[in-house]
Each structure stands twice: as structure tokens, then as C-alpha cells.
Amino acid sequence: MIRIKDLNVTYKSQGDCYAALRHINLELSAGETCAIIGPSGCGKSTLLKVLAGIIKDFGGSVEINGQPVMPNKQKIGFIPQNYGLLPWKNVYENIRLGIKIKNKNSDDKETLASLLQQLGLAGLESRYPGELSGGQQQRVALARSFLLKPDLLLMDEPFSALDAMTREEIQNVFLTAWRKHSVSTVLVTHDVEEAVYLGRKIVILSASPGTVSKIIDNPLFGVDDIRNHQDFFQLSLTLRRMIKEDWSK
Numbered sequence: 001m002i003r004i005k006d007l008n009v010t011y012k013s014q015g016d017c018y019a020a021l022r023h024i025n026l027e028l029s030a031g032e033t034c035a036i037i038g039p040s041g042c043g044k045s046t047l048l049k050v051l052a053g054i055i056k057d058f059g060g061s062v063e064i065n066g067q068p069v070m071p072n073k074q075k076i077g078f079i080p081q082n083y084g085l086l087p088w089k090n091v092y093e094n095i096r097l098g099i100k101i102k103n104k105n106s107d108d109k110e111t112l113a114s115l116l117q118q119l120g121l122a123g124l125e126s127r128y129p130g131e132l133s134g135g136q137q138q139r140v141a142l143a144r145s146f147l148l149k150p151d152l153l154l155m156d157e158p159f160s161a162l163d164a165m166t167r168e169e170i171q172n173v174f175l176t177a178w179r180k181h182s183v184s185t186v187l188v189t190h191d192v193e194e195a196v197y198l199g200r201k202i203v204i205l206s207a208s209p210g211t212v213s214k215i216i217d218n219p220l221f222g223v224d225d226i227r228n229h230q231d232f233f234q235l236s237l238t239l240r241r242m243i244k245e246d247w248s249k
């Protein structure tokens with residue numbers, strides 16, 4: 001369970017204070033997925049960084065399973081916008097980095113091989129990030145997080161660099177992994193359809209400073225083959241209208 005109570009984040013830059021997030025209240029049950037959607041600069045990445053324990057200076061409280069955020073004790077998988085790969089480590093080493101840091105004895109070679117296959121990375125194991133496309137780097141970052149089987153998975157626009165078909169495939173890889181391990185997940189996206197497909201809860205943030213304008217319980221989450229159903233198009237359309245109305249305020 002994730003509980004965010006009256007979260008406020010202010011950045012200080014060159015003597016000025018800048019409000020990034022205001023009065024954020026949000027609860028996620030264990031194993032739930034939550035898609036965050038909001039205009040550019042409204043504080044989505046800031047929210048993920050608070051949950052990841054990277055930003056520690058904030059007002060209000062943030063708890064993961066009743067405890068404050070403690071990245072050393074909790075297994076938190078974080079895929080930042082720049083993928084967070086180490087340029088001097090190859091694909092194989094980058095993928096194993098998370099489990100290496102968290103649990104030196106764990107070496108799940110079978111899962112790793114299957115992830116390489118599912119994410120279309122087989123054959124690229126010895127390449128370095130600088131020798132990969134943006135989409136390939138993004139898939140390496142996903143493989144690292146999926147292999148870690150975190151208690152909380154945070155993804156900042158995780159599928160943005162992928163072409164439409166690969167994006168759908170990798171979204172399904174995510175859902176399959178999620179069904180198996182029920183990892184609590186918060187993902188930031190600019191894509192309404194992605195929010196409807198992957199978010200059990202959909203949170204719409206207002207323009208900067210970000211506040212929660214709407215929380216939608218998504219009845220279509222997890223329904224088989226939902227992308228081809230009329231209900232999916234209808235909900236996406238409704239959401240798009242809500243967002244347009246909200247962001248034009």
C-alpha cells in the first residue's frame with residue numbers, strides 16, 4: 001500500500017523558490033497499477049522521484065507499506081526518463097545491476113534469458129548503451145526492473161521511444177510480468193490510450209504546480225483484448241475530453 005498525504009514539493013533554484021507539487025493526496029493498494037497523466041512541467045517526474053526516495057526534502061508524508069520511503073530497505077525499481085543505464089556496462093551487466101545491488105546471491109538466469117527474448121534484446125547482450133537505439137535502451141531499462149521483481153515499480157514514460165507496434169508488444173510484456181508478480185506500479189505517460197490500457201487507477205494532474213484534479217478507477221484494466229473493444233475507445237475519448245477541460249482552466 002502506498003499512501004501519499006498532503007505532499008508538497010518546492011524546488012529552490014538561484015535564490016528563488018518554485019512550487020512543483022501542491023497538496024497531493026493519493027492511495028494505492030498493494031499490487032495496483034496507477035497511470036499519471038498531466039501537462040508538461042506539472043511535476044510528474046518530481047512525484048516519481050519522491051516515491052523513489054531521490055527527493056527527500058518535501059512537505060507531507062509518503063509511506064510504502066506503512067514505512068517512509070527507504071530505498072535501501074525497500075525494493076524500488078525506477079526507470080527514469082533517460083533510462084538510467086551505466087554507459088560503461090554492457091546490456092547484460094546493466095540488466096543485472098538491480099539484482100546485484102539488492103541481492104548478491106540471486107542469479108535468475110532463466111528469467112533473464114526469457115526477458116531478453118520477450119523484449120527483443122537477445123543477441124545484444126555485449127553491446128554498450130551508446131551502441132543501442134533509444135528504444136533498445138528503454139527495453140534494457142525495463143528488463144532490469146522486471147528482473148528485480150521490485151515491491152514498487154516506477155516508470156517515467158517507459159514506452160515513449162518505441163514505435164507503435166513494439167510499444168503494444170512491450171506493454172503486453174509489462175502486463176504479463178505484472179499478472180505474475182502483481183507489482184505495485186506507478187507510471188507516467190502522455191498517452192491517454194496507454195493510461196487506459198495499463199492503469200487500474202488513472203490520475204490526472206493539473207498544470208504547474210501539479211495538483212490532483214481527478215482520480216479515475218478504470219473498469220477496463222486487465223480485461224482481455226480490451227484494446228479492440230468499443231468501451232476502450234469510449235473511455236479514451238471521455239478521458240481526453242476531461243483532460244482538455246482540466247488543462248484549459
Ligand SMILES: Nc1ncnc2c1ncn2[C@@H]1O[C@H](COP(=O)(O)OP(=O)(O)OP(=O)(O)O)[C@@H](O)[C@H]1O
Pocket residue numbers: 011012013018020038039040041042043044045046047208
Ligand atoms: N532540480 C530542479 N530544480 C528546479 N526546478 C526543477 C527541478 N526539476 C524540475 N524542476 C521544475 O519543476 C517543475 C516540474 O518538473 P517535472 O520534471 O517534475 O515535470 P514533468 O511533469 O515530469 O514534465 P515533463 O512532462 O515535461 O517531463 C518544472 O517546472 C521543472 O522546470
